Amino acid sequence: xxxxxxxxxxxxxxxxxxxxxxxxxxxxxxxxxxxxxxxxxxxxxxxxxxxxxxxxxxxxxxxxxxxxxxxxxxxxxxxxxxxxxxxxxxxxxxxxxxxxxxxxxxxxxxxxxxxxxxxxxxxxxxxxxxxxxxxxxxxxxxxxxxxxxxxxxxxxxxxxxxxxxxxxxxxxxxxxxxxxxxxxxxxxxxxxxxxxxxxxxxxxxxxxxxxxxxxxxxxxxxxxxxxxxxxxxxxxxxxxxxxxxxxxxxxxxxxxxxxxxxxxxxxxxxxxxxxxxxxxxxxxxxxxxxxxxxxxxxxxxxxxxxxxxxxxxxxxxxxxxxxxxxxxxxxxxxxxxxx
Numbered sequence: 001x002x003x004x005x006x007x008x009x010x011x012x013x014x015x016x017x018x019x020x021x022x023x024x025x026x027x028x029x030x031x032x033x034x035x036x037x038x039x040x041x042x043x044x045x046x047x048x049x050x051x052x053x054x055x056x057x058x059x060x061x062x063x064x065x066x067x068x069x070x071x072x073x074x075x076x077x078x079x080x081x082x083x084x085x086x087x088x089x090x091x092x093x094x095x096x097x098x099x100x101x102x103x104x105x106x107x108x109x110x111x112x113x114x115x116x117x118x119x120x121x122x123x124x125x126x127x128x129x130x131x132x133x134x135x136x137x138x139x140x141x142x143x144x145x146x147x148x149x150x151x152x153x154x155x156x157x158x159x160x161x162x163x164x165x166x167x168x169x170x171x172x173x174x175x176x177x178x179x180x181x182x183x184x185x186x187x188x189x190x191x192x193x194x195x196x197x198x199x200x201x202x203x204x205x206x207x208x209x210x211x212x213x214x215x216x217x218x219x220x221x222x223x224x225x226x227x228x229x230x231x232x233x234x235x236x237x238x239x240x241x242x243x244x245x246x247x248x249x250x251x252x253x254x255x256x257x258x259x260x261x262x263x264x265x266x267x268x269x270x271x272x273x274x275x276x277x278x279x280x281x282x283x284x285x286x287x288x289x290x291x292x293x294x295x296x297x298x299x300x301x302x303x304x305x306x307x308x309x310x311x312x313x314x315x316x317x318x319x320x321x322x323x324x325x326x327x328x329x330x331x332x333x334x335x336x337x338x339x
Contacts, residue, residue, distance in 0.1 A: 007049045010035045013294030016116055020080040023050050023069050025061050032056035036290070037067035078102035078109065079116045083124070092125040114287070119259065127259040177222025183231035184224060186211055189242055191329050196238050198231060202252030203238060206304045208325040218303075242306050245273045245337045255304055260286070264298035271312045273337040278316045300324060306333065 002010070002022060010018040018035040025032045028046040032053065033039065050056040053063060053070045063070050082098045098121055099109040113121050182204065184197035197205040197215055205215060215224055234251070241248035249269070257265065263286040270285075271277055277285070283295035302310045305325065311333045315321040323330035 002049070004049055007035070008044060008047065009294075009297075011047075012041065013288075013291045013297075014038065015288070015291060015294065019116075020076060021083075023053055023056050025050050025056050025059060030061055031064045032061045032069060033064040034067045034069045037064055037069075039064065039066055075112050076116065078104060079113050082109075082113060082121060083117075086121065086125050086128060089125075092122060092129075095121055123259070177219030180219065180222045182215065182219055182222045182224050183226070183228040184212065184215055185227055185231070185235055187235065187239060189239060191242065191332055194239075194242065196235055198234055199254045201254035203234070203304055203307060204254040206238065206307055208305065208329055238307070243336075245306075245333070247273075248307060251307055253304055253307060255302075255308070257298070257301060260288075260291075260294065261298040261301055263287075264295055265302060265308050268299070268302070268308050268310055268312065271309060273309075276312050276314045276334070279313055279321070280316055282313055296321075309333075312337075 002018075007018070007022055007024070011024050014036045016036040022035065023032045024035060024037070025048040026042045026046055027048060028042065032050065048059075050059065050061075057063075081102055085098060085101060086093060095106045095110060098113075099106040102109055104112065110120060113119075113124070117124055119127060180199050182197050182199055184195065184205075186193055186195050188194075191208060193209050195205060195207045195210040195214065196203065205218065207214065212224065212226075215222075237248070237251050241251060255265065256262075264282060267282055267285045279292050279296045279299070280289070282299065283289055283292045286295065288294070296313075299310045299313050300322070302308045305311070311323060311330045313321065320327050320330055320334075
């Protein structure tokens with residue numbers, strides 16, 4: 001069973017990938033729903049999560065007539081069965097084996113699984129192992145022990161699978177930047193004061209109107225070093241990217257997030273300068289058209305402004321929407337790119 005806050009996040013996103021993993025009990029109405037139920041979201045204090053419909057009924061709740069949480073289709077049963085098999089396996093399972101278990105052809109099962117979860121079976125297994133690694137890295141005393149505990153056959157497999165995803169070394173990622181050296185500087189730009197910080201992997205923070213204190217909050221156990229020769233060259237490239245928008249794909253990044261957040265960030269980087277997308281278009285681009293709110297949350301969780309251009313996302317109808325550093329900066333960025 002998921003932690004309550006993780007379950008609530010899935011409910012707010014109406015994420016179909018969590019259907020069958022739990023049900024949402026609404027104490028004020030006496031009903032329980034799928035996580036993806038399209039009904040209006042209840043107040044958080046009225047919600048309790050249950051492992052399944054049987055547990056919810058045991059608490060005196062009745063099933064929702066809109067989302068029919070107990071009515072599981074053959075496709076859903078196949079996906080849930082595959083997810084259970086993936087979780088139980090110590091190593092990723094072959095697509096053919098999963099398809100045979102569920103009675104589908106491999107190609108059809110791949111489509112069914114991807115439609116329900118937003119990920120292929122292989123990508124789902126990799127994301128699950130990465131999550132296990134994150135949990136193990138927090139609990140285990142040694143990185144190697146954590147890697148094996150997560151199900152990787154060898155440390156090399158862990159680093160290969162997570163290259164470019166974790167950024168910082170696993171020991172640093174697990175504990176507030178422990179073991180990482182982060183160079184940083186605050187510079188003045190046409191948009192105002194800008195904080196830039198980078199590990200040896202790439203830029204890990206770009207923000208406006210922040211300073212050292214913001215870095216200490218995010219990386220309390222990292223070594224923070226102001227300036228530096230190599231960092232100076234990177235900083236120059238970042239400033240140029242902000243002042244003269246264009247192709248800055250050559251600037252290395254050191255970011256991490258959930259599989260969904262990282263999918264959203266990749267789509268943000270595909271939006272050409274001078275163009276915008278709506279939150280609905282962003283959700284559709286990552287294969288989860290109903291997860292508009294979750295796409296917005298992932299957009300807001302971006303730690304590297306401009307280089308991951310979350311400012312290029314606006315509301316349907318052309319309204320700017322929100323921006324962590326104020327609408328004035330968002331407007332100026334869009335105006336720069338429009339030119």
